[in-house]
Amino acid sequence: MRKFMLALAATVAFVGTAAAADPVRISVGSYNLNNLPFPVAKxxxxxxxxxxxxxxxxxxxxGSKTLQALVAGSTDIxxxxxxxxxxxxxxxxxxIAFVQLARNSGLVLAGGKSSTFDPMKPETIKGAKIGITSPGSSSxxxxxxxxxxxxxxxxxxxxIGVGxxxxxxxxxxxxxVDLLVNYDPAATFIEAKGVGKILIDARSDDGAKAIYGGIYPTSVLYATQSYIEDNPETVQKVTNATVKALEWMNSHSAEEIVEMLPKEFISGDHDTYVKAVENAKAxxxxxxxxxxxxxxxxxxxLKSFNEKxxxxxxxxxxxxxxxxxxxxPAVAAN
Known part of the structure; x- marks a missing residue:
């Protein structure tokens, strides 16, 4: 009996160890829609x-704050x-980036009601107060x-950093600010609320090519090379989950995507947010x-203005x- 109990205890301990979740700290650089596949996976x-x-x-x-956290070691991915x-x-x-979430910029430049900037006359942007998410960010x-x-x-x-x-x-x-460079849902909210007008739109491939000269990949999952080398199984698990989320998003409507999101990710009224997701799906x-x-x-x-x-x-x-x-694994999420 004693041997049986010891064996049983060992089995329970093994099962408990096998079932233990693998901890990982993931930081997200704001809840703009470029990062949407992450909360969808959640x-x-x-x-x-x-x-x-x-x-x-x-x-x-x-995102610049997220990068700082990664380099400082206070987050893993x-x-x-x-x-x-x-x-x-x-x-x-x-x-190192290891999963792409958003294959294009998704950025827009919007003007407030009193803005005098005309994209056809670039010099009219002089003197403008321009809102960006934060210094050093892609905006x-x-x-x-x-x-x-x-x-x-x-x-x-x-x-001016405005989040x-x-x-x-x-x-x-x-x-x-007179002008705002931001992502969805802000881009959709601006026109839905009558706050301003989108003057430059890089959400589409054509828009991105007009601004950047090509497709501009944005949101990814990245980690330090040392973390990836030390934790390949964890990185693989994170990748599996995230790619399955991308597959799921591709086969579901904007409404279905919003219904699956954690509440803290959704901002503004429901219908406008659904419209923002629809605008960003591409x-x-x-x-x-x-x-x-x-x-x-x-x-x-980056080479055009970043000296380093x-x-x-x-x-x-x-x-x-x-x-x-x-x-x-080639199995789509249910």
Missing amino acids: GLGLYEKEGLDVTVENFASG AVGFYDHTIQMQSQNKAV DFFVRYYLQRHGLSADDVSL SGSAAVAALEQGK IFSKDGRISDEDIKTPLAV VAAAKIDLSKTYTNEFVDKV
Whole structure:
């Protein structure tokens, strides 16, 4: 009997150990819709199904704060923008993207009711107060690249960090900024609420090509090279769940996607938010793969105004990997 009880105890201990969830800290750079596949995966319970215990931290001020957290070691994986991996390589830090969420920019430039900026006359942007999510963010890059392409500089405008979502829309509505560069849902809210008008739209492929000269990949999952090397099984589980979320999103309506989201992710009224998701659907990756051709566009943009990137010899092959996406089981989420 004693041997039986010892064996039983050992079996229970083994089962308990086997069932223990794998902890992982994931930080997200604001709840703009470029990052939508992450909360969809959360809402569908896909991370839990992979045996993960995910702790989430949201930086509403933008992706640059998420990057800081990753480099500082206070988070394991970041939901942020691909161009950060290029910046980090120019600073001799290895940060690797391993799942693509948004294959295109999703950014718009909107003008408030009193704005005098005319995109057909780029010089009319001089003196404008322009709202961006945060300094060093991709919305910041958007403005700087636009200015550079038209013979202007950041000294010709005032760049003001206003976050994203409803806070960003409020800044435009209250006249704290004249122009706003932001993502959905803010982009949709601006026109739905009659706050302003979208003047430049990079949500479509054609719009992105007009602004950047090509497709501009944005939201990805990235981690330090050391974390990926030390935790390949955890990274694979996160990748499995996220790619299944992308597959699920591709086969479901905007309404169904919103119904699956955690409540804290939804801002504004329900119908307008559904419309925002519908407007943003075209930017999402279908399979999580990172294109070696498309990532040349963020590099070109950064080189145009970022001195460290321009001076560095950037090896794009070291900024991303499709290794984990290639190993995702070919079974769509239910």
